[in-house]
Amino acid sequence: RYLATYNSLTDKHLAGYFSNTRIRRHLQRSGLISRSGRIIPEKEYRLNAMRRDHQRYVQECLARAIFVKVLDMERHHQLEIKRRLENSVRKERMQKTKVRLECS
Incomplete structure (x- = not known):
């Protein structure tokens, strides 16, 4: 009884x-x-602990x-780099084809 x-x-x-x-x-x-x-x-301690837990949860959500x-x-x-590279290769191919057609 007293321990409680x-x-x-x-x-x-x-x-x-x-x-x-x-x-201390x-x-x-x-x-x-x-x-x-x-x-x-104890009530104040629990309230503070809940606030800390909530703050930690919000920080984790924000970090995620x-x-x-x-x-x-x-x-x-990366997709933009890939797209630009593909466009560059396509232009180069078209340029080579154009040069071949002009030389023929």
Whole structure:
């Protein structure tokens, strides 16, 4: 029963452990305490975690969309190069044929 409401961050016996700079930095990065040392309530922590997850999801979607767009642009660029090369070869062939006809 007591374990359900137990919060190690408020345990006076662990105050020395949680005052360690490395541990405090970890707790801040994890979103469990604020920069000032205030313990973040569970509701607020979950809300912040959901926001972070959503932001990460949006960033991944954006990165994927940019990647697909770049691939598409590269494909179009390659097709344009191929088309120009084919046109150049066709013109050259026509030029050779024209020269042969004039020489005959």
